[in-house]
Amino acid sequence: MRLELINRVVDGEILGKSILTSEGKVLLRAGIKLTNQYINKLKEIGVIYIYVEDDRLNDICVEDTRMLEMKKHAIKNMANIVKSINNCDSKLFKKNIRQVEELINYIIDDGNVSTSVYDIKTFDNYTYLHCIDTSIMATFMGLSFKFKEADIKDLGMGAILHDIGKTKVGNVIVNKPGPLTPEEFEEMKRHPSYGVDMLKEYYSISQNILDIVQQHHERVDGKGYPNKISGNKINKLANIVSICDVYDAVNNDRSYRKKFKPNEAYELILSGSGSAFESDNVLKFKETFAVYPLGSCLKLSNDIEGYVIKQNSNYPDRPVLRVLYDSETKKPIPFYEVDLLKNPDITVEAII
Incomplete structure (x- = not known):
């Protein structure tokens, strides 16, 4: 299947991957035939890319x-x-947190990073969905580091709960469709501390998880919040969640800005190495996640367009592409593949 800009999708194509609402409900299920009505509705609700089936990319x-x-x-x-x-309901907390633990356990045992990170979503309830996706990314990074299972679970659970304190800040500030006032931003910066207060008072939660909640906005250069701690005073797991938090946040539309392009979001993380994030955490991020999702269409410096079919390990910006169309006429051709790792003179101009 291919990842296609919604404006390039045509009537009659088949949806390749289900589209979720932020409550986890399926908005459109994979396999449905896309009509112009469906396509226009997806545009209206802000969906930019969708996966569509394509026999030439069925691998x-x-x-x-x-x-x-x-x-x-x-x-x-x-x-x-x-x-x-x-509500300080420990029994209900344990019951529902087990569902989240099952997701983390699945990733540890069977998860495939190439099929799990990039989703097509709508955004009625951004915070919950963001916490889940941040947890998925953080768990994969823990696996890449080969952490002990207990630490990976703390990493995943801490990511799930990292923004819990925002429920004490209030939706008027959290969902404000524009810049926060200085006073509002000061209140927003208290959400990590609010989260820790909510968790430590009623539940037996590990110190790693509390550190993640408290420190996920701290920076290694000391310019973060709420306590402006720096360097190795920041829990390593908290800094990993910080990377995943930022990456997932900018990859989503918000009320006050549009989502970043995949390469722009990726470059934002790399640019934070040594300042916002620990350098070795950024390096592991680079080793774990690719810049361009499988199935996405890239325009190359030689004007050829191709679809990503494979990632090159440790070279996240140099995938293997399959070219399906003539670059000038846009007509189908016998497809061929271009490995950017073997063609260093060819660069990616844009994701389209």
Whole structure:
């Protein structure tokens, strides 16, 4: 299948990967025939890219159905997790947090990073979905580091709960469609501390998880918040969640800005090495996640357009492409492949 800009999708194409709402419900299921009505509705709600089926790219599989089901259950349980914390209901908290633990366990045992990170989503409830996706990314990074299982679980759980304190800030500030006032920003900067206060008072939660919640906005140069700590005073797991938090945040539309392009979001993380983020964490991020999603269409410096079919390990910006169309006429041709790792003179001009 291929990842296509919604403006390039035509009537009659088949949806290749399900589109989720932020409550984890399926908005459109994979396999449905896309009509102009569906396409226009997706444009209206802000969907920019979708996966569509293509026989010439049928070796690209991006739908992990088990992951999709577990993610849906985890998103649905987020509201109950927040409710249980606010109501000091330990029994309800443990019941619903187990659903999230199952997702983390699945990633540890069977998860495939290439089919799990890039999703097509709508954004009615950004915070819950963002916490789930941040957790998925953080868990994969923990696996890349070969951390002990207990630390990987702390990493995933800390990411799930990292923004829990925003429920004390209030939706008027959290969802404000524009810049925050200085006073509003000061209140927003308290959400890590609010989160720790909510968790440590009622539940037996590991120090790693509390550190993640408290420190996920701290920077290694000391310019973060809420406590402006720096360097190795920041829990390594918290800095990993910080990277995943920022990357997922800028990859999503918000009320006050449009999402970044994949390469722009990636470059933002790399540019923060040694200042916002620990250098070795950024290096591991680079080793774990690719710049361009499988199935995405890239325009190259030689004017050829091709679809990403494979990632080159440790070279996240040099994938293998399959060229399907003549660059001038845009007519189908017998496809061929271009390995950017073997063609260093060819660069990526844009993702289209």
